[in-house]
Amino acid sequence: MSKLSLLSMLIGCSFAANSFAMNPQPDPQNPTGYIVSRVELKAAEDAQTANPMYAVWAKALETRPNIIVDAIEPKAASNPENVKRVEKVFPQEQWDFLTQMAKEKAPEYTYTRFLRAIGKFPAFCGEYTDDRKSQSDAICKKSIITAFAHFSQETGGHISKENIWDNPLGLEEWQQALVHVREMGWSEGQEGYTTGCGQDDWQNKRWPCAAGQGYFGRGAKQLSYHFNYGAFSEVMYDGDASVLLNNPGLVADSWLNLASAIWFFLTPQAPKPAMLHVIDRTWTPSQREIDAGIGYGFGTTINVINGGIECGEQNKTKGQPVNRIRYWEGLAAHYNIPVELDEENTCWQQTPYGSLNLNGATDVLYTNWDGNWKNHADRPGGVSFECELVGFQTAYSALVPGDYEKCVTNFYRSHANWPEVRVVEKIDLPTEPTDPNAWKANTVYNQGERVVVNGVTYEAKSWTQGDNPELSDQWGPWKKV
Known part of the structure; x- marks a missing residue:
C-alpha cells in the first residue's frame, strides 16, 4: 500500500509557518479590543496546516446531508457508492450472522441503520484513487471486521459458548456484538456523567450541558460525556452542538447509535491516528512511535481506543485487551482477513499513547488548536493574536472548517490576558501622506x-x-x- 511520507513535508511546512504577517488594529467599536482581518487569519491557519496530510484527514471527516442519509435503504439504487460497497462485501446475511443476540436484546441496531451510519461518511469504505484502488473492497471489509471486534468488547454479550442456558444458540463471543444500546444500569431520564458540567472552562463554553440530561454511554461505541456528545452533534447537524446535548437519547434510538462509532473510527485524536488510517496505512508511524512499539495492526487500534488501561506490559493478561484480541482473531479467521507480516494483533508491547511524549518530534502532526502564547514584540501587548497546533485535546480542531477563527476570537473568554478579538473582512489602514514634508507618526x-x-x-x-x-x-x- 502507498504511504505519504510526512518528514519531508514537515520540513517544508516549517519554512511556510512564518510566511504570514499579523497586523491587529484597535477596534473602533471596542476600546479594549482589536480587529484582525480574515485574510490574515486564513494565512496563519494555512501556513500551519500546509502538510497534505491535513487535507487527507479533513477529507475523511466529510459528511453527507442527513436528507440523503435518511433515504438510504438496503439494495436501493440511489444508495451512495460507499454504501453499495458495504452491501457487496458485508451483506444483510453477514450482519444477521453477527447480531443474532442483538435482535432480542438491542433491536435499535439494524442493518438499515448500519448502512445509514456509513452513508453519512463517504470516506468509510470509499473508493481509493491511488495505488490502493484495487484494494478498496478488501480495506472496506477489514474496516468493518475491525469495528465488529471492538463492538464485541464494548457492547457484546461476553457469554461463553458452553453456557447453553444464556447462549442457547451456541454463539461464539465474537458473534455477540451490539447487545447493549445504553450503558448497563442507565436509562433515559437519568442524569449522569455530568462531571465538569457548568464549570467556567472551554469545554462548557463550546458544549454546555443541558439541564436534566444524562451523558452516559450510548450506541455501539458507548459515547459518553457532554464534550463528546457536543462534538459529535456538530458533525451530525452542521455545526449545531445543541441537538444532542439537549437530546442525547438520539444516540441510542436512531442511526446515530452506529454513526457515533464510525465517527470515532475516522477521527484522529492528536497525537493518535484515526483507526481507519492505521488499517489502510494512510498513517505512517513516527520514529518515536516505532521506538515505543507502535506500528501497524489491530493492536494499535486498541491503543487508540483505550491504550491507557489496556496496553503496555502491565496489561498483557488483562481481560479487556485479551477479549478484543480473541474477538479480532476469531472474526479475521472466519472472514479470511489477512494479517500482514508487519502487523501485530496485540498492544502489550506498546507504550500507551497517554504515556508517550511526542512533543517536539519533527515527524508528528497535531490536530488541535490552542492559543499561541509566544511573545510578539511587534504586536499590541506582545500578544500573538494567533493559535497554534498542540498535542492535546482542545475545543478547536484543525480538521474542522472555521475552528481556527473560533480559537482566536473565543480565547479571551477563558484567558484573562488574551484580548478580545473581532474578525473583519478588511482593515483599512491610514495611508502615508504624499507630501515629503508631511508629519509622520513613526518618524x-x-x-x-x-x-x-x-x-x-x-x-x-x-x-x-x-x-x-x-x-x-x-x-x-x-x-x-
Missing part, C-alpha cells in the same frame, strides 16, 4: 525640524516622536510657524 524629529499638517507648518521645540502637532499645546513639543 523622530529633532529641535528645529519642520513639518506640515493640513497645510499648516510646525517646528519642533525639542526631540519628539508620535506627538501630533495639531494637538500640541504651549507646553508641547511643537509650535506653529
Whole structure:
C-alpha cells in the first residue's frame, strides 16, 4: 500500500509557518479590543496546516446531508457508492450472522441503520484513487471486521459458548456484538456523567450541558460525556452542538447509535491516528512511535481506543485487551482477513499513547488548536493574536472548517490576558501622506525640524516622536510657524 511520507513535508511546512504577517488594529467599536482581518487569519491557519496530510484527514471527516442519509435503504439504487460497497462485501446475511443476540436484546441496531451510519461518511469504505484502488473492497471489509471486534468488547454479550442456558444458540463471543444500546444500569431520564458540567472552562463554553440530561454511554461505541456528545452533534447537524446535548437519547434510538462509532473510527485524536488510517496505512508511524512499539495492526487500534488501561506490559493478561484480541482473531479467521507480516494483533508491547511524549518530534502532526502564547514584540501587548497546533485535546480542531477563527476570537473568554478579538473582512489602514514634508507618526524629529499638517507648518521645540502637532499645546513639543 502507498504511504505519504510526512518528514519531508514537515520540513517544508516549517519554512511556510512564518510566511504570514499579523497586523491587529484597535477596534473602533471596542476600546479594549482589536480587529484582525480574515485574510490574515486564513494565512496563519494555512501556513500551519500546509502538510497534505491535513487535507487527507479533513477529507475523511466529510459528511453527507442527513436528507440523503435518511433515504438510504438496503439494495436501493440511489444508495451512495460507499454504501453499495458495504452491501457487496458485508451483506444483510453477514450482519444477521453477527447480531443474532442483538435482535432480542438491542433491536435499535439494524442493518438499515448500519448502512445509514456509513452513508453519512463517504470516506468509510470509499473508493481509493491511488495505488490502493484495487484494494478498496478488501480495506472496506477489514474496516468493518475491525469495528465488529471492538463492538464485541464494548457492547457484546461476553457469554461463553458452553453456557447453553444464556447462549442457547451456541454463539461464539465474537458473534455477540451490539447487545447493549445504553450503558448497563442507565436509562433515559437519568442524569449522569455530568462531571465538569457548568464549570467556567472551554469545554462548557463550546458544549454546555443541558439541564436534566444524562451523558452516559450510548450506541455501539458507548459515547459518553457532554464534550463528546457536543462534538459529535456538530458533525451530525452542521455545526449545531445543541441537538444532542439537549437530546442525547438520539444516540441510542436512531442511526446515530452506529454513526457515533464510525465517527470515532475516522477521527484522529492528536497525537493518535484515526483507526481507519492505521488499517489502510494512510498513517505512517513516527520514529518515536516505532521506538515505543507502535506500528501497524489491530493492536494499535486498541491503543487508540483505550491504550491507557489496556496496553503496555502491565496489561498483557488483562481481560479487556485479551477479549478484543480473541474477538479480532476469531472474526479475521472466519472472514479470511489477512494479517500482514508487519502487523501485530496485540498492544502489550506498546507504550500507551497517554504515556508517550511526542512533543517536539519533527515527524508528528497535531490536530488541535490552542492559543499561541509566544511573545510578539511587534504586536499590541506582545500578544500573538494567533493559535497554534498542540498535542492535546482542545475545543478547536484543525480538521474542522472555521475552528481556527473560533480559537482566536473565543480565547479571551477563558484567558484573562488574551484580548478580545473581532474578525473583519478588511482593515483599512491610514495611508502615508504624499507630501515629503508631511508629519509622520513613526518618524523622530529633532529641535528645529519642520513639518506640515493640513497645510499648516510646525517646528519642533525639542526631540519628539508620535506627538501630533495639531494637538500640541504651549507646553508641547511643537509650535506653529
